[in-house]
Amino acid sequence: MICLGIESSANDFSVGIVDSNGHVLSLVTSSYIPPKGGIHPREAARHHAQSAPTILRRALEEASISIKEVDVIAFTQGPGLGPALRTGATVARTLAAYFNKPLVGVNHCVAHVEIGCLLLNMKNPLTVYVSGGNSLITRFEEGFFRVYGETLDIALGNLLDSFAQRAGLPFPGGPAVERLAKRSQRYIELPYTVKGMDLSFSGLLTHALRLLKQGVPIEDVCYSLQETAFAMVCEVAERALAHTRSDELMLTGGVAANQRLQEMLAAVAKEHGARFGVVDRRFAVDNGAMIAWTGLLAYQSGAVTPIRDSLVKPRWRIDQVPIPWRKHA
Amino acid sequence: MEKARLIARGAEAHIYLIEDWHGFRAVAKVRVSKPYRVRELDTIIRARRTKLEAYFLYKVKRYGVPTPTVLHVDLHNATIIMEYVEGILLREHLLRTPDEDAVEQLGSLAALLHTHSIVHGDLTTSNAIFSDEQVVLFDFGLAKSAVTVEDFGVDVLLFKRSLLSVHFKYFNELFEAFIRGYQRVAGKNRTNTVLKKVSEIERRGRYVSRELR
Ligand SMILES: Nc1ncnc2c1ncn2[C@@H]1O[C@H](COP(=O)(O)OP(=O)(O)OP(=O)(O)O)[C@@H](O)[C@H]1O
Ligand SMILES: Nc1ncnc2c1ncn2[C@@H]1O[C@H](COP(=O)(O)OP(=O)(O)O)[C@@H](O)[C@H]1O
Ligand SMILES: [Mg+2]
Numbered sequence: 001m002i003c004l005g006i007e008s009s010a011n012d013f014s015v016g017i018v019d020s021n022g023h024v025l026s027l028v029t030s031s032y033i034p035p036k037g038g039i040h041p042r043e044a045a046r047h048h049a050q051s052a053p054t055i056l057r058r059a060l061e062e063a064s065i066s067i068k069e070v071d072v073i074a075f076t077q078g079p080g081l082g083p084a085l086r087t088g089a090t091v092a093r094t095l096a097a098y099f100n101k102p103l104v105g106v107n108h109c110v111a112h113v114e115i116g117c118l119l120l121n122m123k124n125p126l127t128v129y130v131s132g133g134n135s136l137i138t139r140f141e142e143g144f145f146r147v148y149g150e151t152l153d154i155a156l157g158n159l160l161d162s163f164a165q166r167a168g169l170p171f172p173g174g175p176a177v178e179r180l181a182k183r184s185q186r187y188i189e190l191p192y193t194v195k196g197m198d199l200s201f202s203g204l205l206t207h208a209l210r211l212l213k214q215g216v217p218i219e220d221v222c223y224s225l226q227e228t229a230f231a232m233v234c235e236v237a238e239r240a241l242a243h244t245r246s247d248e249l250m251l252t253g254g255v256a257a258n259q260r261l262q263e264m265l266a267a268v269a270k271e272h273g274a275r276f277g278v279v280d281r282r283f284a285v286d287n288g289a290m291i292a293w294t295g296l297l298a299y300q301s302g303a304v305t306p307i308r309d310s311l312v313k314p315r316w317r318i319d320q321v322p323i324p325w326r327k328h329a
Numbered sequence: 330m331e332k333a334r335l336i337a338r339g340a341e342a343h344i345y346l347i348e349d350w351h352g353f354r355a356v357a358k359v360r361v362s363k364p365y366r367v368r369e370l371d372t373i374i375r376a377r378r379t380k381l382e383a384y385f386l387y388k389v390k391r392y393g394v395p396t397p398t399v400l401h402v403d404l405h406n407a408t409i410i411m412e413y414v415e416g417i418l419l420r421e422h423l424l425r426t427p428d429e430d431a432v433e434q435l436g437s438l439a440a441l442l443h444t445h446s447i448v449h450g451d452l453t454t455s456n457a458i459f460s461d462e463q464v465v466l467f468d469f470g471l472a473k474s475a476v477t478v479e480d481f482g483v484d485v486l487l488f489k490r491s492l493l494s495v496h497f498k499y500f501n502e503l504f505e506a507f508i509r510g511y512q513r514v515a516g517k518n519r520t521n522t523v524l525k526k527v528s529e530i531e532r533r534g535r536y537v538s539r540e541l542r
Binding site for chain 1: 338339340341363364365366367369370373374450451452453455471483484487490491493494495497530532
C-alpha cells in the first residue's frame with residue numbers, strides 16, 4: 001500500500017511518498033524563506049500554492065510511480081498556520097476527489113513522533129519535540145499522546161530565531177547561534193524558568209537581548225542562551241523520564257540538529273538507562289514523509305477523513321488526537 | 330548525622346531517611362549535581378531551590394498549610410533536613426482509591442497559598458503525602474511569591490495536567506473535587522477568575538508569537 005503525504009503547516013511545502021513497509025519512496029520539499037526573518041502566513045500560503053504542482057510531480061517522478069498507484073492521500077490538518085495549512089488541505093482534497101482516493105487528515109506533532117519511531121526503531125519513546133513552532137515532551141499512554149511538558153509561551157526554535165533576527169544573524173537562527181556558542185565558555189546567568197513541567201522562554205529572550213545591548217560579546221550571549229534554554233528542556237525531559245519510566249528517549253524537530261542539545265539529552269537518557277535517539281535532520285524538520293507514514297498507519301487502522309471533516313485545525317493539540325493504531329502499546 | 334538510607338530518588342533530589350536526627354525521625358533532601366548542565370548554572374539552581382524550599386516550607390505553615398518541619402539547611406551542599414512525614418504519597422493513594430476528599434483538601438491548600446500570594450510551582454500528586462487523613466504538601470523548590478492571576482492559573486493548570494497524565498481515569502471527579510476545595514477557601518469569584526485564566530492559557534496557540542512577529 002502506498003500513501004502520499006502533504007505537509008504545509010509552516011514555511012515548507014513538502015510531499016513524501018511512503019509504502020506500508022515503511023520505505024520512503026520519495027521526499028521533495030520547497031521552503032519559503034521569509035524576506036525579513038518572520039513568517040507571513042499569507043506569503044507562505046502563496047508560496048505553497050505556487051510550488052504545489054512542481055513538488056507533487058517531482059515526488060511522483062522520484063518515486064517512479066503514477067498518481068494512480070497511490071492508495072491514500074494524507075495531509076497535515078493541524079496544528080500550524082491557518083492559511084498555510086489550508087493550501088495543503090486544498091491540494092489534498094482535490095487529488096483525493098479527482099482520483100477517487102481516500103483522504104486522511106494527520107496531526108503534525110503525532111507525525112513527528114511516528115516517523116521518528118519508524119526510523120529509530122523505537123516502540124514508545126518519551127519524545128522531546130523542539131522546533132520553530134512547537135516545544136513539547138510527550139509519550140503515548142492509553143489511547144492518547146500525553147503532554148508531559150510544553151512551552152507556555154514561545155517555542156525553543158522561535159527563541160533562537162527571534163534572538164538571531166534581532167541580533168542581526170541570518171535566518172534560521174538556530175545554526176547561527178550554535179556556531180557562535182561554540183566559541184565561548186563563559187556562562188552569564190539568564191532567567192531559568194521551569195514551571196512544574198512546563199517551560200517559558202520569553203523572559204530568556206528579553207534578557208539575552210539586553211545583555212547584547214550592554215555590550216556583552218555575542219558568543220557569550222549565545223553560549224549562555226543555549227546552556228540555559230537547553231538545561232530547562234533537559235530538566236523537564238528528565239522529570240518526565242523519571243515519571244514515565246520510559247526506556248527510550250527521542251529527540252526530534254528542527255532544533256534536534258543542535259549538537260549541544262543532543263549531547264545534553266544523551267546524558268539525561270544515560271542516567272536513566274534509556275536508549276537515546278536523534279531523528280535524522282531530513283525527517284526531524286517538517287516533511288511530507290512523516291505525514292504519509294502516519295496517514296498510512298491511520299488508514300490501516302480504519303481511519304479516513306471525509307471531505308466534510310477535512311477543515312484544517314490550526315490549534316489541534318497532540319493530546320486530542322485518537323491514536324487507534326497504537327492500541328496495544 | 331546518623332546512618333542515612335536512600336528512600337526516594339526524585340528527578341532532582343535524593344531523599345535519605347535519618348532514623349535519629351537529634352531525636353527526630355528526619356529526611357535529608359539532597360539536590361544532586363546534574364552532569365549535563367554547566368557547573369555555574371548547576372550551582373545556582375541547586376542553591377536557589379534549596380533556599381526557596383526551606384523558606385516556603387517554613388513560611389506557609391503559618392498560613393495553615395501542613396508541611397514537614399524544617400530542621401536544618403545546608404546551602405553549600407544543597408541539603409535540607411526536615412521532619413519525616415509518615416503516610417502514603419498522594420499519587421499512590423489516588424491510584425488505589427480516587428479519594429475526592431483528599432484532592433479537595435489539596436485544592437483548599439492551593440487556594441490558601443494563592444490567597445497569601447504564593448504559588449507552589451510544582452503542584453502534583455507526587456508532591457503531597459496523605460498522612461492520617463490529612464494532606465501534607467512539600468517540594469517547594471519552584472515556589473515563589475506571586476500576585477498575578479496568570480501565575481495562579483499556571484499553578485492550577487500544572488495540577489490539572491498532572492491529573493490528566495497520571496489519574497486520567499478519574500480526571501473529571503478529581504479535578505472537580507480540587508475546584509470545590511479551592512473555591513471553599515478562595516471564594517466563587519476568585520475561583521472563576523483563575524479558572525478562566527486556565528482555559529485562556531490552554532487555548533494560547535503555540536503559533537501566536539510567530540504570526541505576530
Ligand atoms: N543547529 C541548530 N541548533 C538549534 N536550532 C536549530 C538548528 N538547526 C535548525 N534549528 C531550528 O529549527 C527550527 C526549524 O525547525 P523545523 O524545520 O522543524 O520547522 P518548523 O516549521 O518550525 O516546525 P514545526 O512546524 O514542526 O513547528 C528553527 O527554529 C531553527 O532555528
Ligand atoms: N518530609 C518527607 N517525608 C517523607 N517522605 C518524603 C519527604 N520529603 C520527600 N519525601 C519523599 O521523597 C520524594 C521526593 O521528594 P521531593 O521533595 O518531591 O523531591 P523532588 O524535588 O526530587 O521531586 C517524595 O515523592 C516523597 O516520596
Ligand atoms: Mg517532587
